[in-house]
Amino acid sequence: MKTIKISLLILLFNILFINAQYLKGEKKYNQVETIEEEYQFLEQSPDNIVVIDNVYGSIDVEGYNGKTIKIEVVKKVSADTKQDVAEGMQEIGVKSSKKGDAVYIYMDSPYSKFDLETGNFQHHEFNFGSRRNYKHRKKRMYKYRLDFKVKVPKNVSIDVKAINKGNITIDNVHGKLLIVHNVNGAIDMTNVSGQTDVNALNKDINITYAKNPTKESWFKSLNGDINVLFKNGLNAEISYKTMNGNFYTNFDVEKTTPQVSKIKQNSKRGVKYKLNKRKNFKIGNGKIPFHFDQLNGDAIVKK
Incomplete structure (x- = not known):
């Protein structure tokens, strides 16, 4: 009899725990995929720059003695149904573009737009054609995040931006220009050098220089x-x-x-x-x- 009572208590606890997690915003189903890619510049130049744009998730950049840009992105999608997870896995991804001495790496989604001519990345949660299109918008039924790990030639410039649910770390990068912006996450930069433009809206910025900037910089x-x-x-x-x-x-x-x-x-x-x-x-x-x-x-x- 005691065994039955204990089993019922355990079952009740598990149900309450699952319901609590659900109420906190946890989704019932999730799927994880790792994306690995390598890129090279169209032309080798002292002005080479790697541009990375992410919306949900972290970005870790490490400089190394090589000429290839290597990325590993962990994509996670969660939802209340398997169908919504499958839709998220299909819609969310990573793309890249090249122009001159720049390589652009950015999140791809129905809500994102990249203009190669200007190098401008934009993200809108609903893909409106115009304001009057609000009746036909489709609500996203899944959550997602992309966590980037990127290895770059250590002497290239970087332009790295993130928005939500992730920090940015930069290590051993010594380019002409270091642009690092994060809206809701922290920025940590170690063993770096170059003209600097950093902006963390709501979190701390920590920087350790290997060599002091020799040009005007912004913090x-x-x-x-x-x-x-x-x-x-x-x-x-x-x-x-x-x-x-x-x-x-x-x-x-x-x-x-x-x-x-x-x-x-x-x-x-x-x-x-x-x-x-x-x-x-x-x-x-x-x-x-x-x-x-x-x-x-x-x-x-x-x-």
């Missing part, structure tokens, strides 16, 4: 902290703007005069002068402009 985060480890001998003209955060550094700094801009007026009062609200100071000889923009986070610059 932006709305709600996260920016942590940057530079090499000794940094020469930077820092401009910093924040609402609720602070700037910390163990470099020796020297305050500089705030920039003043002229605003033309139509009245007879002449020219109005406006003081720049950014904080300005220099490290070393202050040759290279670095821009830090935040709302709620702190910037921590160390050597």
Whole structure:
């Protein structure tokens, strides 16, 4: 009798657990597929760049001593029915395009569009032809994510962007230009060098440089902290703007005069002068402009 009661309790627990997972948004069926591809540039050039666009999922990029771009993408689709899973597996994928010295790798879906002429990737959840098409839209009945692992020649430039449910990591990349943007995930970059443009809207940015940038660079985060480890001998003209955060550094700094801009007026009062609200100071000889923009986070610059 006790055995029957215990079995019934276990069965009841399993049912409650499954229902709880379902209520949290877990889907009943899921399928996983690994996509592996290799690409080469149409032409070898110091300006070679790899562009990666993802919507749901992470992107990990590693530089290595080779000439081939290697990708491994884990695709996961989940839904409440097998039919919806099958539809998602068919609709969601990875595509690539080449033009000049650039290789473009991007998520492919009914909601995505890539323009090779401009290199522009767009994603809209519903594939509207126009606003009046709303009556004929089709709701997506499955969830999906693509997790990218990419190996690139270590001296190429990169332009990497993600939006939801994933972080971006960059390791051992030393291109002319490092563009890394993430909306709802963090950015971690280690052993990197090159002109930098990073933007993590809601999470932290962590960067460790193998060589300090020698060209103007931008570091932006709305709600996260920016942590940057530079090499000794940094020469930077820092401009910093924040609402609720602070700037910390163990470099020796020297305050500089705030920039003043002229605003033309139509009245007879002449020219109005406006003081720049950014904080300005220099490290070393202050040759290279670095821009830090935040709302709620702190910037921590160390050597």
